Amino acid sequence: MYHLEWCxxxxxxxxxxxxxxxxxxxxxxxxxxxxxxxxxxxxxMPDHIHTVVETPLTMSVSKAFQLLKGASSRELFKRKPQF
Structure with a gap:
């Protein structure tokens, strides 16, 4: 289990x-x-995100972080370009 936070x-x-x-x-x-x-x-939160996640055994925490942060960012801007 990992606690991830990003802004x-x-x-x-x-x-x-x-x-x-x-x-x-x-x-x-x-x-x-x-x-x-x-x-x-x-x-x-208004200016950052906290998550506690469990990753598959074959996935590193850095890969999980990359997927969550990167894919969510792409999808947010796709759905709301005014961000």
Missing amino acids: PKYRYNMFKREENKKLCEEILYEVAKRHKIKITELCV
Whole structure:
């Protein structure tokens, strides 16, 4: 089990609005499911994200971090280009 935390670029308050927060949560769960990463805890704050995850035995924590952060970012900007 790993605790991962990251911030948007320049620590912008991207998730201040409830609608953006919910969208981010939804996308993170989708990405995690796709890559067989189990999210046991998730907290989206206005300017950063906390997760507690369990990774498959064959996946490094850095790979899980890359997948969650990168894929969620791509999907967020695809769905809401004004971010």
